[in-house]
Structure formats: C-alpha cells, structure tokens
Amino acid sequence: MTIAATIPAPLVATQGADGRNPGKRSVEPILKTENLWKLYHAGKVEVPALRGVNFEVQPGESVAVMGPSGCGKSSLLYVIGGLAKASRGKVLVDGNDLTELSDAARTKLRRSKIGFVFQRFNLLPTLTAKGNIAIAQYIHGDGFDPHRFDVVTKMLGLDGRLSHKPSEMSGGEQQRVAIARAIINEPKILLADEPTGNLDTRNSEIVLQMLRQLNKDLGQTVVMITHNPEAVTYFDRVVHMRDGVIVDGVPAD
Amino acid sequence: MMGELIVRNLFHRPVRTFIGILAIAVEVSLVVLVVGLVTGLLAETAKRIEGVGADIVVQPPAASILLGFSGAPMPIKIADKLKELKYVQDVAPTLLQSNSAGGVEVIYGIDPESFRAVSGGFVFLAGHDFERPNDILVDDWAARAKKLKVGDTYNLFNNDWHVAGIVEHGKGARVFVPITTLQDLIGAKDKASIFWIKCTRPEHTEDLMADIGRELPGYTVRPIKEMLSIYTSTNIPGLQIFIDAMIALAVSIGLLVIFLTMYTTVIERTRDIGVLKSLGANAPFIVRTLLMESALLCLGGIAAGVGLSYVARSVFLQIFPTLSIRITTEWIVRAGVIALVGTVIGASYPAWVASKKDAVEALTFD
Numbered sequence: 001m002t003i004a005a006t007i008p009a010p011l012v013a014t015q016g017a018d019g020r021n022p023g024k025r026s027v028e029p030i031l032k033t034e035n036l037w038k039l040y041h042a043g044k045v046e047v048p049a050l051r052g053v054n055f056e057v058q059p060g061e062s063v064a065v066m067g068p069s070g071c072g073k074s075s076l077l078y079v080i081g082g083l084a085k086a087s088r089g090k091v092l093v094d095g096n097d098l099t100e101l102s103d104a105a106r107t108k109l110r111r112s113k114i115g116f117v118f119q120r121f122n123l124l125p126t127l128t129a130k131g132n133i134a135i136a137q138y139i140h141g142d143g144f145d146p147h148r149f150d151v152v153t154k155m156l157g158l159d160g161r162l163s164h165k166p167s168e169m170s171g172g173e174q175q176r177v178a179i180a181r182a183i184i185n186e187p188k189i190l191l192a193d194e195p196t197g198n199l200d201t202r203n204s205e206i207v208l209q210m211l212r213q214l215n216k217d218l219g220q221t222v223v224m225i226t227h228n229p230e231a232v233t234y235f236d237r238v239v240h241m242r243d244g245v246i247v248d249g250v251p252a253d
Numbered sequence: 254m255m256g257e258l259i260v261r262n263l264f265h266r267p268v269r270t271f272i273g274i275l276a277i278a279v280e281v282s283l284v285v286l287v288v289g290l291v292t293g294l295l296a297e298t299a300k301r302i303e304g305v306g307a308d309i310v311v312q313p314p315a316a317s318i319l320l321g322f323s324g325a326p327m328p329i330k331i332a333d334k335l336k337e338l339k340y341v342q343d344v345a346p347t348l349l350q351s352n353s354a355g356g357v358e359v360i361y362g363i364d365p366e367s368f369r370a371v372s373g374g375f376v377f378l379a380g381h382d383f384e385r386p387n388d389i390l391v392d393d394w395a396a397r398a399k400k401l402k403v404g405d406t407y408n409l410f411n412n413d414w415h416v417a418g419i420v421e422h423g424k425g426a427r428v429f430v431p432i433t434t435l436q437d438l439i440g441a442k443d444k445a446s447i448f449w450i451k452c453t454r455p456e457h458t459e460d461l462m463a464d465i466g467r468e469l470p471g472y473t474v475r476p477i478k479e480m481l482s483i484y485t486s487t488n489i490p491g492l493q494i495f496i497d498a499m500i501a502l503a504v505s506i507g508l509l510v511i512f513l514t515m516y517t518t519v520i521e522r523t524r525d526i527g528v529l530k531s532l533g534a535n536a537p538f539i540v541r542t543l544l545m546e547s548a549l550l551c552l553g554g555i556a557a558g559v560g561l562s563y564v565a566r567s568v569f570l571q572i573f574p575t576l577s578i579r580i581t582t583e584w585i586v587r588a589g590v591i592a593l594v595g596t597v598i599g600a601s602y603p604a605w606v607a608s609k610k611d612a613v614e615a616l617t618f619d
Contacts, residue, residue, distance in 0.1 A: 081531075083616075084612075104535055108533070110531070111533020114533075118531075118616065123528075124258070124525055124528060125265070127258060135254055135258065138254035138255065139529070144254070
C-alpha cells in the first residue's frame with residue numbers, strides 16, 4: 001500500500017476552471033489573485049507568463065499547481081511570493097495587495113508572511129544546517145528562538161545533522177533543512193517550487209509527507225508547484241495551468 | 254549570526270581572502286614605511302645636526318636648507334671674525350661635500366680642534382682621532398653599512414683614506430675628514446660651507462644672531478632650533494607631495510583589489526543573494542553584509558600590514574644600516590583608517606550591485 005493511499009479524500013469535492021474553491025466555508029482567502037498578468041520582455045518582444053490568472057487559497061489549505069514546463073507555474077509562485085512584481089492585476093496576501101507595495105514593503109511582507117522551499121534547496125553553502133535555519137530568524141528580526149528552533153528541527157528529524165554543512169548532507173536532508181528554514185518564523189503561507197524535483201522517490205515521499213504533516217497538524221497553508229502526478233495526492237486540491245492560465249482546479253483524489 | 258555568516262564566507266574562499274588581506278597589508282605597510290622612511294631620515298638627520306652641539310649656524314646667502322647642497326662659498330677666515338664677537342664661545346668651520354657614490358651622503362670636512370670644542374668631541378668606539386691628512390673617521394652605522402673597520406682603506410672622492418677611528422653616531426655626518434685635505438681635493442682651498450657657533454649661554458642666542466647679522470650682512474644666520482624645525486616633510490618642498498602621492502598609490506592598490514575581490518564575490522554568490530532576498534533580506538541587509546565582510550577583510554589586512562611593516566623595517570635595516578625608519582602609532586592608525594575608507598569605497602559598488610539584483614534571476618543563476 002503506497003503512502004498516498006493512506007491519505008483520506010478531502011471533505012468537499014468541487015470544480016472550477018478559475019482556481020477557486022467555492023465549496024469551502026466562506027472565509028477570507030489568505031491568498032488571492034485577480035486578473036493577474038505577468039509579462040516578461042525578451043528584447044522588444046513581450047512574453048506573457050501569466051494571462052489573467054484568478055487564484056485563491058484558503059487559510060490552512062494545501063494546493064498543488066501542475067502544468068507543463070513554461071505554463072507559468074513558477075511565475076505564479078514568484079509573483080504571489082512577492083519575489084517578482086505583477087504586470088497587471090491584483091495579488092492579495094493576507095489582505096495586503098502586493099501590487100500596491102514598493103519593493104521594500106514587499107520584502108518586509110515576504111519576511112513575515114511567506115516561506116519558500118525551492119527545487120534546488122538553495123541553502124547557503126558556508127553555513128551549517130543550524131546556521132541556515134537560524135539566519136531566517138535573524139533576518140526576520142526576532143533573533144534566535146531556541147525553543148521554536150528545537151520544535152521545528154525535531155519535527156523534521158534534523159537532530160544530529162545540525163552541525164553539518166549542506167555539502168555534507170543528502171538531498172533529502174538538505175530539503176528538510178530548507179523546509180525548516182521556511183517555517184521557522186511561522187509564515188502564513190509556505191510556497192514550494194518543485195521541492196521533490198531533485199530527490200529520489202524515497203526522499204520525495206518523506207518531503208511530501210512532511211509538507212502534508214505541516215498542513216494537517218499545524219494548519220500551515222501550502223502551495224506547491226510540481227510535475228509529479230503522485231505528489232498531488234498529498235494535497236487538498238490540485239490546480240492545472242497551461243499557457244499562463246488556470247484551466248481547472250479540482251480536489252486531489 | 255551576521256558575524257558567523259561573514260566569517261564563514263571569508264573562510265569559504267581562503268585564497269581570495271588571503272589575496273585581499275595581502276593587498277591591504279601591502280597598502281598599509283607602504284604608507285607606514287614611506288612615511289616612516291621620510292620622517293625617520295629627516296628626524297635622524299635633525300638629531301645629528303642637533304648633536305653637533307651648536308646654537309647658531311651661519312651659511313652663505315640664499316643657502317639651501319639641505320646641508321651639503323650649497324657648495325663652499327665662504328672664506329674660512331670668517332671664523333676668526335666670528336670668534337671676536339661677544340657671546341661666542343667657539344666656532345667650528347665645516348666643509349660639506351655630497352657623495353653620490355653608493356647612495357647620497359654628506360661628508361664633513363672638519364677642523365678637529367674647533368669641532369671638538371663645539372660638539373664636545375667624538376665618542377670613539379674604536380681607533381683614534383685624526384693623525385694624518387688622509388685619516389677618515391666613520392660613525393658606527395656607516396661602518397656597519399660599508400663594512401669598515403679601523404685600519405681599512407676607503408676610497409672617497411678618488412682618494413684612498415685610512416680609517417683611523419669608528420665613532421658613535423649622532424654628530425652631524427657619518428663620515429669625517431680633515432677640512433684641509435678635503436679643501437685640496439675639491440678645489441675649495443680656505444673655504445667652508447657652514448660655521449657652527451656655540452654661544453657662551455643659550456639665552457645669548459638672539460643677541461649674538463643680531464651681532465652676526467650686522468657683521469655679515471646678507472649671510473644666512475639661523476638658530477639651531479629653526480634649523481631643526483626645517484627637517485619636517487611639510488617644510489621640504491615637494492616632499493609632502495611625494496608622501497601624498499605614495500599614499501594615493503597605496504590606497505588605489507587596496508581599493509582596486511577590494512573592488513575586484515568583492516565584485517567576484519557578488520557574482521559567485523548571486524544565488525546566495527537571491528536566497529537571502531527570498532528570506533526577506535532587504536537591500537540594506539545585503540549591502541551591510543558585504544561591507545562588513547570587506548571591513549573584516551580590511552582589519553585582517555591592517556593587522557598583517559603592521560606586522561609586515563616591522564618585518565620590512567628589520568630587513569631594510571639589515572641591508573641598509575644607515576637608514577632610519579620611524580614607525581609611529583599615529584601613522585599606523587592613519588594608515589588603518591585610510592585602508593578602511595578605501596575598502597568601504599572599493600566594496601560599495603559591488604555591494605550596491607548585489608542589493609539591486611533581481612531575486613528571481615539571482616535564484617536561477619548558475
């Protein structure tokens with residue numbers, strides 16, 4: 001029996017081609033995009049990565065975004081995470097419209113409300129696992145919180161590996177450190193960009209299970225981009241994208 | 254945490270860090286040694302002039318402040334006139350001649366008796382005073398530099414001299430010959446370059462200077478204190494410009510190396526910068542991290558530069574024993590501040606570039 005088969009089906013089944021999930025109780029979405037456009041410029045040519053995307057995520061929900069390469073998944077993630085600026089439309093994160101904010105304000109919001117996990121782990125190579133997690137707390141401005149640090153590292157099974165540098169750890173361990181770094185400051189939203197893309201099957205399952213655990217046990221809102229069809233079974237809802245638009249958003253079952 | 258990040262970043266590329274520290278060390282030691290050499294030479298020269306023991310010096314009209322570069326235009330008989338003046342205890346006529354073979358030095362042609370009267374006499378470390386016309390006295394520093402001992406023959410001004418004695422340094426020149434022999438050699442018979450005058454009492458100096466001025470109108474008459482004060486870099490034309498130019502050169506070296514070091518660092522760590530931005534690090538954080546890393550590198554370079562300065566000074570003094578290099582705390586601090594300012598300037602542009610990097614592009618950089 002696979003790990004996916006043990007995961008119960010979500011309580012509400014809905015359909016919607018616009019990424020919304022109207023079946024859930026009416027709560028203000030923690031994340032919402034309205035007619036979101038993202039244009040890149042290749043010389044004189046404008047390339048639309050996102051074309052009028054309407055997307056919502058409720059607090060405590062876990063959403064997987066799937067689609068072929070170049071469909072705009074990563075662009076969506078970076079825009080809602082405040083790393084890139086929308087060309088048109090609105091992006092509301094916990095009630096804050098990112099499109100109205102300056103770079104400095106978006107950075108501040110990202111610092112307090114958003115955690116990122118990347119496909120390539122993106123750990124700082126000169127710091128140990130402990131340092132990579134602690135620096136997120138330092139940047140957040142609250143200083144090192146040993147209690148929170150212990151809780152997170154124990155939950156992610158990082159005991160005994162904290163003094164090791166990324167080059168001394170396996171891919172799975174590095175990704176768990178990255179997840180610890182992303183959640184150490186209790187962000188409102190955890191954004192994961194193909195977190196299992198560089199992992200083998202076993203480590204992929206471990207990481208996905210951890211994301212699921214964070215969502216179910218701690219109520220962490222998770223939005224994950226993935227190519228992996230099996231990965232979506234760990235999430236409440238899957239959203240499909242193609243050519244910069246959301247084509248459907250269905251519960252994962 | 255910031256400290257840990259910075260230190261680990263520096264140790265992550267030890268060769269690059271070492272080169273950065275070395276560049277700053279060279280910069281600091283260049284400043285300290287150039288200034289030390291200039292001030293040391295000037296101070297040591299002034300000390301030797303003071304060591305002659307005179308209260309007043311008389312030179313020809315429009316004489317150079319640099320002794321030894323004005324020739325010998327004064328009749329030696331002026332000494333007799335000066336001895337008749339009230340408040341004059343002793344007068345020592347001296348013929349100064351520059352020798353550029355193997356470096357630049359000033360040779361004193363002296364009348365042993367009058368020079369002894371003004372200066373209090375030499376302290377002989379070996380040998381004895383002049384006994385023959387071709388006898389030469391050398392101070393201990395010059396003897397070590399030229400590897401001379403009593404009894405050796407030393408060729409100077411195309412003449413073979415006999416080393417009669419090694420004297421303690423500090424009385425005007427490093428090499429002394431009888432004035433009459435030197436006059437014959439350079440064709441300056443009965444001439445002198447300078448008259449050293451000892452007053453009966455120091456408080457008579459002003460009055461005596463006035464008397465000399467009346468007796469020898471147009472001649473340059475200076476109290477020894479004024480003479481000594483001339484031997485500073487600010488008073489010697491062009492010397493301060495030379496020092497400033499050397500400092501500017503040193504700063505340029507450090508600034509450029511730090512610029513290059515931090516620029517390559519920023520490029521190499523583009524993805525790391527993207528990671529920091531994804532964690533919510535703002536532009537000032539990125540700039541601060543890089544500037545602090547540069548500053549720490551600079552502090553290491555300053556420490557190494559101070560050490561290098563002392564080592565270099567030891568080496569120079571072994572090779573050139575007559576050199577005087579003054580390393581002062583004041584100039585160590587100044588060199589350090591100059592290096593730090595240059596480092597901050599050199600690192601500023603790379604730090605600014607880093608802070609402006611697009612986070613998404615940085616995260617996907619290979």
